[in-house]
Amino acid sequence: MKDLLQMTALEAHEAMVAGDLAASEYTAAWKEAAAGDELNAYLWRNEDGEDSKAIAVERDCVAPIAVKDIFTTEGVPTTAGSRILEGYRPPYTSTAVRKLLEAGAPILGKTNMDEFAMGSSNENSAYGPVLNPWDRGRVPGGSSGGSAAVVAGGLAPWAIGTDTGGSIRQPAAFCGIVGLKPTYGAISRYGMIAFASSLDQCGPLTRTVSDAALLLGILQGKDPCDSTSVGLEGGVSLPDREDLSGLRFGVPAELGHDEYDSGVRTVFEQTLRKIEELGGEIAEVSLPSSEHGISAYYVIAPAEASSNLARYDGVRYGMRAGGDGDLVQMYETTRSEGFGPEVKRRIMLGTYALSSGYYEAYYGQAQKVRTRIAEDFSGAFADVDFVVTPTAPSVAFGLGEKTDDPLAMYMNDFFTVPMSLAGIPAISIPAGLAEPDDGGPQLPVGFQIAAPAFGEQKLLDAAYALEQGIGFDARPEGLGG
Amino acid sequence: MAELEAVIGLEIHVQLATKTKMFCGCELSFGDEPNVHTCPVCLAHPGVLPVPNEQAIRYALQIGAALNCEIAPRSIFHRKNYFYPDSPKAYQISQYDIPICGAGRLGDVRIHRAHLEEDAAKMIHVGESGRIHGSGASLVDFNRGGTPLVEIVTEPDLRDAAEAAQWARLLRETIRQLGVSDVNMEEGSLRVDANVSVRPAGSEELGTKTELKNMNSFRFLQRGVEAELARQRQLVESGGTVEQETLHFDPASGSLTSLRSKEEAHDYRYFPEPDLVPLVPSEEQLREARESLPELPVARIARYEEMGLAYDVALTLATDPRTAGYFENVVEAGDGIEPRVLANWVTGELAAALRQAEVDGGAADSRISPPDLAKLVRLVQEKKISHGSGKKVLAAMVKGGGDPEEIVEREGLAQMSDSGELEAIVEKAMADNPDAVEKIREGNGKAIGAIVGAVMRETKGRADGGEVNRLIQQKLNS
Numbered sequence: 033m034k035d036l037l038q039m040t041a042l043e044a045h046e047a048m049v050a051g052d053l054a055a056s057e058y059t060a061a062w063k064e065a066a067a068g069d070e071l072n073a074y075l076w077r078n079e080d081g082e083d084s085k086a087i088a089v090e091r092d093c094v095a096p097i098a099v100k101d102i103f104t105t106e107g108v109p110t111t112a113g114s115r116i117l118e119g120y121r122p123p124y125t126s127t128a129v130r131k132l133l134e135a136g137a138p139i140l141g142k143t144n145m146d147e148f149a150m151g152s153s154n155e156n157s158a159y160g161p162v163l164n165p166w167d168r169g170r171v172p173g174g175s176s177g178g179s180a181a182v183v184a185g186g187l188a189p190w191a192i193g194t195d196t197g198g199s200i201r202q203p204a205a206f207c208g209i210v211g212l213k214p215t216y217g218a219i220s221r222y223g224m225i226a227f228a229s230s231l232d233q234c235g236p237l238t239r240t241v242s243d244a245a246l247l248l249g250i251l252q253g254k255d256p257c258d259s260t261s262v263g264l265e266g267g268v269s270l271p272d273r274e275d276l277s278g279l280r281f282g283v284p285a286e287l288g289h290d291e292y293d294s295g296v297r298t299v300f301e302q303t304l305r306k307i308e309e310l311g312g313e314i315a316e317v318s319l320p321s322s323e324h325g326i327s328a329y330y331v332i333a334p335a336e337a338s339s340n341l342a343r344y345d346g347v348r349y350g351m352r353a354g355g356d357g358d359l360v361q362m363y364e365t366t367r368s369e370g371f372g373p374e375v376k377r378r379i380m381l382g383t384y385a386l387s388s389g390y391y392e393a394y395y396g397q398a399q400k401v402r403t404r405i406a407e408d409f410s411g412a413f414a415d416v417d418f419v420v421t422p423t424a425p426s427v428a429f430g431l432g433e434k435t436d437d438p439l440a441m442y443m444n445d446f447f448t449v450p451m452s453l454a455g456i457p458a459i460s461i462p463a464g465l466a467e468p469d470d471g472g473p474q475l476p477v478g479f480q481i482a483a484p485a486f487g488e489q490k491l492l493d494a495a496y497a498l499e500q501g502i503g504f505d506a507r508p509e510g511l512g513g
Numbered sequence: 514m515a516e517l518e519a520v521i522g523l524e525i526h527v528q529l530a531t532k533t534k535m536f537c538g539c540e541l542s543f544g545d546e547p548n549v550h551t552c553p554v555c556l557a558h559p560g561v562l563p564v565p566n567e568q569a570i571r572y573a574l575q576i577g578a579a580l581n582c583e584i585a586p587r588s589i590f591h592r593k594n595y596f597y598p599d600s601p602k603a604y605q606i607s608q609y610d611i612p613i614c615g616a617g618r619l620g621d622v623r624i625h626r627a628h629l630e631e632d633a634a635k636m637i638h639v640g641e642s643g644r645i646h647g648s649g650a651s652l653v654d655f656n657r658g659g660t661p662l663v664e665i666v667t668e669p670d671l672r673d674a675a676e677a678a679q680w681a682r683l684l685r686e687t688i689r690q691l692g693v694s695d696v697n698m699e700e701g702s703l704r705v706d707a708n709v710s711v712r713p714a715g716s717e718e719l720g721t722k723t724e725l726k727n728m729n730s731f732r733f734l735q736r737g738v739e740a741e742l743a744r745q746r747q748l749v750e751s752g753g754t755v756e757q758e759t760l761h762f763d764p765a766s767g768s769l770t771s772l773r774s775k776e777e778a779h780d781y782r783y784f785p786e787p788d789l790v791p792l793v794p795s796e797e798q799l800r801e802a803r804e805s806l807p808e809l810p811v812a813r814i815a816r817y818e819e820m821g822l823a824y825d826v827a828l829t830l831a832t833d834p835r836t837a838g839y840f841e842n843v844v845e846a847g848d849g850i851e852p853r854v855l856a857n858w859v860t861g862e863l864a865a866a867l868r869q870a871e872v873d874g875g876a877a878d879s880r881i882s883p884p885d886l887a888k889l890v891r892l893v894q895e896k897k898i899s900h901g902s903g904k905k906v907l908a909a910m911v912k913g914g915g916d917p918e919e920i921v922e923r924e925g926l927a928q929m930s931d932s933g934e935l936e937a938i939v940e941k942a943m944a945d946n947p948d949a950v951e952k953i954r955e956g957n958g959k960a961i962g963a964i965v966g967a968v969m970r971e972t973k974g975r976a977d978g979g980e981v982n983r984l985i986q987q988k989l990n991s
Contacts, residue, residue: 104560117559124553126560223560230787258562259789336787339592342603343557347653359651363596386594386782395784 036061041095041189041243042270048093055092059138062096066140066187071163071172073181075101076109077141083107087125087139094137094250098188100179101142102149103129103234104223112225113145113175115158116344116351116370126223127255128192128234135250140188143178147372148341149199149227151175152444155435156374163431164206165508166475170428173203173444179237180207186511190238190247194224196231197329198424198448201460204237205423205478208462208506210499211237212244212492213448215485216455217262219248220255226340228333231452241461241496245270248488264488271489271496277311279494281481282416284319291446292425295466299477300422303463303502307420310501312494317412317419321404325450326442328405331385331398332453337375338382344370377438406454413484418494421447423460423478427468451482458482459495462504476506515713517749519742520720521677522625522669525684526662527694528632528702529572534659535631536563536606543700547654555659557601562788565590569661572693573613573629574794574802576663579687579809580624582617584802587793588628590786595779598653599633606631607664609783613792619687620811622680623668629792634658669708669719674738678731681705686810686832698729707738710755711745720745721755726772728762737762741769813837820844820852829860835877836860842883843890850890858890862904866911880914881907889917901974902926926975935968935976939984942967953989961985 036058039047047053066077078084086106099105102112104122111117129139146156154162154177162177164170165185172181176193180203183191193200195213204211212235219234226232236247249268255261283304292300304314346352346366354365371379385394412419424444434441451458463479481498483491533540537554554561577584591609612628635654665684671677685696685703696703705728710720725741728734740762745755757775762768794802808816810831817827830837840859844852863876863886872879889910893903898921906920921927942964943950952960961982968981 102560104558110559112559120559122553122558122560124558124561221560222562225559226788228787257564259564260562260787335784339594339604339782339784342594342596343559343601345596345598345603347598348556348601349558357650359598383782386784388780388782391782391784 037065040240042246044095059096062140069187071165071181071185072160073144073162073178073187074141075144075159078139089133089136089138091136092138094135095189096138096140097132098140098143098179098182098191099129100145100176100193102194102225105129113147113157118351120350127220127257128251131251143182145178146175147375149175149194149196150374150378152202152441156372158372161431164428170430173206175199177203180204183209183237190243192234193237194232194234196228197452198445200235200237201448202424202444204460206428208476209237209239210241210244210461212459214488215457217260218264219251220258220261222255222257228336241492241499242270245492271493273493273497275311276307276497280313280315280416281307282315282317282412282419285316286319286323292422293469296422296477299464299466303479306501310497315416317416319408321408322450324401325405325453326446328398328401329449331394334378334382335385335395338379341379402453405450409454409456419482421480423480427466427475427477447480456482456485457488457491459491461495461499463502465506517711517746518714519673520669520710520712521671522708523667524706525665526704527688529569529661530694531566531568531661535566535569535661536659541660542656545656550656563606566661573663574798575691575693575805576627577614578802578806579691580617580619582614582624582627585611585613585615587791588613589791590789591783592786594782599636606786620683622670625666625668627663627665630662632657632660632662674735677738678735681734682731683810690807705734709738709741711749721757724759725762733764740767822853822856826856826860836875839877843887846884846887855890862907866907870911881910885917892917898926899977936984938968938971
């Protein structure tokens with residue numbers, strides 16, 4: 033048998049089911065690994081104390097998992113990366129975590145993230161940035177940076193995160209792992225602290241496509257607590273497709289060369305050739321509205337966020353500051369001390385966009401763009417099975433490099449936001465390594481594949497075949513191959 | 514200056530009597546210990562999501578059907594954003610541009626719309642005023658937070674305060690008979706706000722309106738609207754203009770104080786609630802809503818007026834379906850007696866007799882069967898007994914039930930048929946009351962009462978009042 037920590041979650045699960053692996057031993061090995069976190073990736077680790085009683089597993093038979101700190105866990109600190117929820121222990125457990133527990137997956141810990149999932153570098157966490165395991169001077173991506181870093185950095189076999197405009201796919205790309213954003217509605221959002229409700233979706237961050245399929249199968253399903261959930265009909269099977277024959281992959285014609293680094297382009301083009309080698313066909317598709325995706329996204333997401341985050345007022349839970357008996361002053365002090373600058377920026381953007389007199393020009397217009405983008409994808413999928421792009425315009429950038437330039441930071445989502453707006457599933461798989469344009473050691477590059485709504489099975493099958501064809505096996509230094 | 518006409522529209526909040534809250538599973542309650550009916554959802558903990566209450570949707574559809582509203586094939590929920598401790602999410606889930614119920618009508622008043630929303634939590638302001646201004650502290654009770662509400666908005670079709678109060682009563686009765694709400698104004702399960710304006714009579718344009726809140730009885734509604742109309746009339750007549758504002762009515766002093774002006778009006782930043790899918794009622798739900806409707810007051814009033822009943826009597830019966838059912842049984846047993854006469858007996862004499870005998874419950878619960886009442890009315894109609902004797906028989910029946918004919922026999926109440934005997938009694942009564950006779954001669958018609966009274970005493974009420982009157986006049990003129 034392989035070294036315990038080298039096994040994929042699927043291999044471990046199969047060994048446990050076959051009786052070849054003691055779950056307790058396996059979980060203990062991961063707990064020990066997690067305890068060695070030097071990446072600031074965990075905000076809370078499960079040490080089986082009194083506080084984690086409510087999230088204990090009855091039947092331990094699935095690999096232990098790291099959970100983004102945006103999912104509520106009864107009795108266990110849940111901060112969403114924000115100061116305003118410091119010390120908050122929710123009275124209930126999110127559906128996603130409950131499903132994991134019911135499946136027999138112990139919770140290893142809660143992972144660091146950009147505050148309320150707003151960010152692409154994990155530098156917006158109130159608890160300090162997560163470091164990229166490939167290069168500790170670089171960001172792991174965001175907002176699910178902690179979840180990506182623990183999987184890539186050998187601190188967890190797999191993890192769950194959330195993706196609103198790319199928050200699973202981009203950190204997965206930056207950390208050289210697999211990240212899947214399912215169709216909107218595939219997994220319940222109940223207990224997932226809301227950033228932008230019409231876009232937020234839970235998904236797996238894993239080492240392999242098979243692990244992602246196994247995890248998606250556990251998480252998906254219609255939930256009576258989430259009116260917008262629908263689940264995936266027929267569930268999810270483990271992928272076993274060996275080639276890509278008969279499948280057409282569309283490359284957006286609008287994908288200019290200016291938007292991304294040359295190293296990323298090289299890997300992207302290599303991957304297109306790999307698809308052809310595997311029998312797939314490359315075609316050009318047109319997504320003319322996608323270039324407006326970022327603009328529409330940065331109206332819709334902040335608008336919803338401005339409303340979703342209004343509940344943090346210091347009255348019922350979380351942080352409370354100031355007031356001296358004056359209600360409005362308490363609201364103001366609590367919110368100005370509790371929220372970080374990016375969260376405040378988005379609350380202001382969103383409040384403005386929804387204001388009387390501006391609603392149509394901003395929110396109304398953005399919704400129209402959103403509809404157009406969805407129509408563009410429907411049109412493309414009439415011709416091709418998948419749409420492919422690089423996941424992110426660059427490899428992981430340096431800590432502090434973009435913190436002073438919010439627009440440059442927002443452009444990280446350029447390739448991932450259109451799929452979020454269209455509500456369709458998209459996966460990022462590691463496709464190779466590339467040098468950053470400004471030099472330095474090689475870093476992972478992600479390849480994004482998007483499919484029509486509820487086309488997860490087909491997407492996983494194709495991603496699996498491509499993953500096998502690429503044979504990406506690089507690991508951060510010190511973690512072995 | 515032309516006379517100023519009042520223009521009044523109402524906004525009515527109806528708390529639905531569902532088992533649980535609008536968007537979570539917490540039980541509804543009134544008067545329980547504070548904050549016992551709460552959960553992560555209605556306390557707006559991070560990550561929670563609303564799930565619509567199906568019973569509330571059914572009730573809203575029933576209200577829509579009762580108010581003849583157009584039902585939207587696809588309505589949506591919006592978020593109404595505002596910061597206040599009674600709203601833990603800092604937004605209320607309500608409906609905005611596409612409500613579940615569109616245009617409708619109840620009686621003479623058009624309905625603009627009716628929509629579903631959730632109630633706010635209850636604020637208790639500690640201190641003398643009982644209001645947030647000047648209170649020492651404010652407490653929040655989340656038991657009420659999230660209670661399903663239907664807000665009904667009328668067109669400005671009402672023209673005076675009394676009419677507004679009367680129509681509001683009709684609406685309450687309609688909703689009460691649907692069984693979808695307790696419609697208790699004091700407990701707040703029915704809350705009426707009024708939009709009030711004035712304009713020159715005959716004008717089509719609407720004047721600037723003010724909104725009146727906190728009128729927790731129909732009497733206060735009428736008084737509040739009257740007070741505001743008087744204020745606006747005086748203001749306009751003295752050359753001033755009405756400012757758009759929200760007013761709080763204080764029933765104790767009868768005064769109106771400004772809650773907020775137009776400038777202070779909130780920007781609620783409405784946007785579609787992304788946590789909920791559109792509300793699309795199925796054909797079956799729509800049919801169920803229509804078929805579940807009982808005969809509602811408006812329809813009953815129309816039917817009774819058709820039968821010849823006066824509006825007031827029809828309204829009295831329509832607001833009391835059990836008594837109305839009793840009345841209809843009496844009509845059936847009365848076979849040919851005018852329903853108008855029977856209705857007057859049911860709502861007049863019988864109700865009075867029950868009250869006098871301090872019997873609990875209405876006619877339907879009394880010991881008098883509908884055929885027996887019909888029989889009694891027939892005895893009076895056919896002048897077998899006098900009206901006064903009829904009331905006596907009724908009083909006996911209220912106590913012990915029984916056949917009216919037997920009671921007439923037993924008590925010797927049969928009308929005096931021998932006019933010779935009655936004539937003698939009348940003559941004696943006139944002779945015993947010379948003062949009264951003199952007064953009548955001098956033109957004081959009322960004085961006849963003394964003589965009639967004496968005859969009735971003598972005959973123990975068996976005489977027909979009309980006949981006695983005729984005899985007295987005859988004697989006087991001879």
